Amino acid sequence: MTANKNMKYSVLGLILMCISPLLHAEDGHSLWLRNKGKGSVNVVCSKNSPTLALAKQELREGWSGNAGATVNLILKTDKALKADGFKLKENQIQANTESGILYGVYELLRRQQTGEVIKEETINPSYERRILNHWDNPNGTIERGYAGRSIFWRPSKDSLGVTEKDKTLWTEYARANASVGINGAVLDNVNADQKMLTAPYLERVKGIADILRPYGVKTYLSVKFSSPSMIGGLKTSDPLNPEVIKWWKDKVKEIYKIIPDFGGFLVKANSEGQPGPQDYKRTHADGANMMADALKPYGGIVMWRAFVYSTSDEDRAKQAYGEFMPLDGQFRDNVIIQVKNGPVDFQPREPFSPLFGAMKKTSVMPEVQITQEYLGHSTHLVYLAPMWEEFLKSDTYQAGVGSTVARCTDGSVYSQKHTAIAGVSNIGLDTNWCGHDFAQSNWYAFGRLAWDNKLTSEQIADEWIKLTFRNEGAESADWNNNFLKPVKEMMLLSREAAVNYMMPLGLHHIMSANEHYGPGPWWAPARTRKDWTPPYFHKADLTGVGFDRSKTGSNAVSQYHEPLASQLNDINTCPAELLLWFHHTPWNFKLKTGRTLWDEMCYKYDTGVKQVRQFQKTWDKIEPYVDADRFTRIQNKLRAQSQNAQVWKDACLLYFQQFSKMPIPYDIERPVNNLDDLIKNDMKRR
Template sequence: MPNALGRDEISAARVIGAIWAGALAVLSCAGPAHAEDGYELWLRYRPLPSSYAEGVAAAAPDLTIDAPRSATVDAAATELRRAFAVWLDRPLAIAHAGAGLSLCRVDRPCAEKLPPAAKQASAFPGAFRIDRLDGGGMVISARDDIGLLYGSFALLRHIQQQAPLDAIPQADTPRVAIRMLDHWDNLDGSVERGYAGRSIFQWWRLPGYVDPRLTDYARANASIGINAVAVNNVNAPATFLTPRFIAKTRAIADTLRPYGIRVFLSARFSAPRDLGGLATADPLDRGVQRWWRAKADEIYAAIPDFGGFLVKANSEGQPGPQDYGRTHAEGANMLARAIGKRGVVIWRAFVYDPDPAVERTMQAYNAFQPLDGQFDSNVIVQVKNGPLDFQPREPVSPLFGAMSKTQLGLELQITKEYLGFSTHLAYLAPLFEEALDTGGLGRDGRTTLADIVVGGPTSLIAGVANIGADRNWTGSHFDQANWYAFGRLAWNPALSSDAIAREWAAQTFAPDAALIDAVAALMMTSRQTVVDYMTPLGLAHLMGSDHHHGPAPWVDDLGRPDWNPVYYHRADADGIGFDRTASGSNALGQYPAGLAKRYADESDPALPFLLWFHHKRWDDRLVTGRTVWDELVMRYDRGVAGVDGLAARWGSLRGRIDAPRHAEVAALLKVQQAEARWWRDASIAYFQSLSRRPLPAGHAAPAHPLSWYRDQSFPEAPGR
C-alpha cells in the first residue's frame, strides 16, 4: 500500500499513474528476501512465477466494466489494475468488450453471457460470483457494486495464493450483515487498550485534511469484508455529537464510503444534559426524545448513510437509563426511534450490577435476559463472547441462546488486552472459532453461537480494533493476522482458523507451501501457549490492575470485590477455583442443561474450564493422573516451553522471510520468552505460598521470591 491512492476526486489519469509508479517500485525491489515494513498488510502484489503468470495473462489481458459508474466500481477497477500492473508487467487496459477480465452487474447486458448460476446470484448485499468464460476470460458478477468490489478482492486473494485458476468458478455470500470494527480511540489521539501507537483518526486535522492512510485502511477492511466502523471509544464524551465533530466524522465517512464501509458513533447517553442544556437524560422524557431526534436528523443530513449509535450505558460509571429508573430496553428503544429506519442502535450488554454481591459472570444475563422481546427491531444487543471480559479462554456468554426474541450481536476483541498486548504472539482465530462453534445453546441442543448471530439485516459481529498509527498498523506483524481473521470469520463464521492462517501467510509472506505450513503451525499453537502460561485450567483475570499487564493474582485491595484477581481464583490453603455449580454461585444454571453438563464435565484431559466452574482441593486427583497442584505447575511450564518452541520455529525461517520483518518478530518473541517465565514464576510463587506444596520433580523453583514479583510496577504500560 505505499503510494496510497487519493480521494475520489483524483482524476483517472493520476490514479493510473500512481498505480504504475507503485508497480515499478515493487518490481525494482522484488525478490525472495525483499525488505518490507508491513504497511501493505496482506495486500502485497508481487510478481508471479512465469508459468502461473502466463495463465493469469491469458485469462485477463484487459478489463471490461459493465456497471453504472460509481466510486465503489471505480475502487474495484483501481484495485484490479493495481495488482495486474505487477502481475502482467504492464497496465491493465480498459476495453469496451472482449474475453478478458470483466466486472458485470447482473442487471446489465453483460449478464446475457453469464452462466445460469451467476444470473441467480444471492440478493444478500455483497454477494458475488467469479466465473471462467468459454473464451478463457474471467468475469466477476454481482447484483450490487459492493459485491463487485468484494469479488475483485476475492479474485486477487486467489491469485496472490497462486491457487489453480481452474478452481474458478467461485461464489460467496456474507453470512452476517454488519461486520464491524469498534475503535476505542479518544479525542486526544490516544487509544484505550491500543498497542499499535496513536489513533489513525487525526481529529485535530479533520475535516480539512484527511490522511491518505485512511484510504489504505478502507482498502484493507473491504478486502476482508468489513463494512462498518465505530470511530470513537465506547467511553466517549458527548463532544463527538457536536456539529464540529459531525463535520469531522463526515470527512471520514466520505473516505470510507467507496469501500462499502458505514460509519457509526459511540454516543454518550447523557448527551442531552451535557450538550443540550436539559436537566435530565431520562429516555421517557419528551424533551430528551426530541433532542435525540433532532441530533439524529442533524447527523443524517451530513452523513446520509450513517450506520447509527453504539452505546455503553450503566457500565463502569457510564451514564444510562438506569440512572432514571428505566430499563436498558427503554433507553435503547428511545435512541432507536430517533434513528428510525435509517440505521441501528447497538447496545452493549457489558454491564456491572450495582450490587457486587451478584457473581460477576452472571450480571449481564440477569440484567438483559428478562428484557427479551422488549427491544425494537432496529436495536442490536451486543454481547461479549464470554461472560467476563475477553480472557484468554472463557466459556460463551449464557445470553446467547437465552434471548430468542432479541437480535444479539457478537463482540470479540482483536486487540489483545489480556493476551500480552501486541508484544506476545497469539493468533486469535482459534479463540474466535472456539466461541462461534460452541453448540448446545438452543432448545434443540444443536444450535451454535454462529447460528444465533448469522443471517438477517441486523445480524452483527463486531471486533474491538487493534489498529494504530504504527507503520505496520497493529504493533506487531502477526497481530495483522488477527485483524484479517476477524474480517474473514465475520464474513463467514464457518471458515476454519487453520485455513485463514494459511491464506494470510501466503499473502503476507509468500505462497510457498513449506513456508505456509511452518507459519500456520506456529500460529495455530500460539493462543493455547498463552493460555498455559497466563491462565491455565480455566483460571481468569489474573492480570495486573488497570493496565492488565503481567501477573498479579495477589491483588485484593481494589474498590469492588469483582475487580480483584483473588475474587476469580479463590485460592487458599485448601484449594483453588471458583465454584459456579449449584453448590456455589450456580452460574452454570444460566446455561441450557446440555451445555452446562459439558462445561461441568471433568473427564476431558484438556480441562479447559476446570477452575472456572469448580473449586478443587490441591491434592485432588484429575483425569490426567496428576493432582491439581502438579497439573497447574505442569501447565505453566508447558506454556514456557511453548513460547521457546515458537521462537525456535521462527528462527528456523531466517532467510526465507525478509530480514526486517523476521528480525522484528524474533525480537518480540525474545520478550515473550522472558515474560512467559515471569508469568510462570510469579504465579507459581504466589500459589505455592498458599498451597504449601513442594514443586513436582523436574520443575524449577521461581527465579525470585514472591515479594520481588509483587513489587513490580509499570506506570508506563500502554492502553490504560
C-alpha cells in the first residue's frame, strides 16, 4: 500500500533507493530517545549515587560531542540555582542536586543531537513540580486513555507483584520523563478507588516509586475523600472529625514508611459524584487542610482540584470560581489548587479559567490534558503545545499588564511556597506509548513547557521532530527543507485545524456524549443533566448561537479582571475565536472578516477539513524521509482524521443550518453526510 519501494519509474525512486537502506522500521517505543551517541567521553564526577550513575551512563551512551572530550559533573550549592536547576557549559554541568545533574545531562545531549548552541547558561525550571496525572484505574483500564491499558495496574484477577517486565517498562517511563524534566507522577485516576490506599496496592506503589526514584520522579496518589469510612471502618469521613483526622495521619505515616519521598495526594472532591467535605457541610478548605496537615511533616503536598460544578442553574463555567474564590487565603501552604486550563473541560479552545491570577493568597497550579479526550483521541494528529502556549501566555491582568497565567502560577507574580503544573497523561501499554506517533510530541511538549513555560511551540516541535525522526546520514539542508519544515508547519497548524473542524469561534462541548470523539451538537435526551448536553452550551436558536456570558447574560465575564472583562463583554471587541463562548450571537452578525457569523462558521469548518487534507499531502510527500512503519501508521491515521473532520463539518453545519436557515456559501464544498444518518449513527454507538 505504501509507495516507497520499487518506484522504478521516477527520479524520486532513485533517490529513495539510495535512502531506503538507511531507514529501518521503528515501532515508536524509544520515543525521542532513539538516538545513540557517536563518540567516547570521559565523565568526571567526585560522587556516586544511583542518580549520578544514570547521569554518567546517559552521557557515555548518548555523547555526540567531540570524541574523547571530558565532562565534569559538579555538585555544589549555588543560590542562583533552584532544586532541579543547573549551570551548563559545553564540558560541565553544575547543580545543587543530583537530579539537577541528570537534567543537565539530558539538556546537553539534546542540544548535541538537535544542533542547538551550547554556551554557558544557568537553567532553572519554571515549576518546582512537573507532574503527570495518570487516570489509571486499579483494574488496568484508563479513563480517557487511547493507547492501551495502564502501565501501572493490571486486571484485578492478576497479582499485584512487580515483575521484571514491569521494572523494565517503568524504567523506560521514568527515563523518558526525566529526559524532559517531568518529576512527578500521580499513579491513579482522579476518580479514585479507595482500595488504592490499602496495603497491597501501597506495596505496589512502593515498587513503582523505587524504580522511578533514581530518575528524580516522585510518586503521588489520587485518593478518595471517603476512604476513612469506606476502608477505615469509620462511620464518617468528616474532615473535622478527630478519628478521621487520625486515620489520615496514620495512613500518611504508613505510606511514608515505605515511600519516604512520597509526593502527596491529588483530590477530586465534590465533583461529578465524588465524595468530599461538602457531604459533611465542610468547605473545600476544611478538607484540603486536614490532609495537608497530615502530609506536612513529611514534606508532602495536597493538590486539590477546582473542577467542580453542581446541578444548579448557575452557568457551569462560573462555578469553580464561585466556589473557590471565597476560600482564598484559607488553605495551608502545602495545598495547591489544581485548576484546569479552561473554566469548562479541556475543550479544543477555552478562555483561561478566571481563577488564574485571581486567587492571590493561594497556590494555584494549572492542569492541562495531554490525552486527547476532546481532540480526536489517538486518531487525530493534534500537537497541543500551541494550545498550552496560548493558555500560559494569556494575560490575566490580575497584577497589572503582563500577569500571564504562566507568571501567576510559577511564582513570578505571587510568592508561593510550592509551584506546580499537571498534565493528564496519554500513556498506555501500546508499543509506541501514546497510540499515535505524533501524540508522543504532546508528552514531550508538556515536559518541556513544565520545565520552561516561556518556550515556544515552534521550538519544542523543532526539537521533538529532530529527536524523533532525524536519521543519521540525512543530508541536513535537504532534510530540513523537505521534512523538518513541512512537518513542523503541520504540527503548528494542527491544533487550530482541530478547532476549525470541531468547535470554531468559541463553540464548545458539542461533541458526541460519552466517548467525546465525534460531533453531537444535537444530543439532549430527557432526564439528563442539562449541563452535560451540547445544546446547553451552544444554545442555538433561530436568532443566533452561543452562550451569553456577558453582563446581561450569565455574567461570567465579570470573573475576569479589567480590561479583559470589558473586552470580552462587548460583542464587538470579544476576540472572534471566543465569540460564541461569551455571546449569543445573531446569525447575521458581521465579523471583522466582513462575513456574517453563519458564513464565517461555514468557512471555519471548511478550512479545518482543508487543513487536514493538506496535512495528508504533507505527510505523503515526506515518505522518502521516514521508515515505512511510521509512515504507514501515521498515513492511516491521517486518513481517518480527514474523514472525521468531514463528519464534524457536515454534522455541525447541517445541524446549525436548521437554526440559521441560511445557505452554506456556494463556493464551499458541500456536506457528503446527511444529518439524519449522522444522528442515527451517533445514537447507535451510545
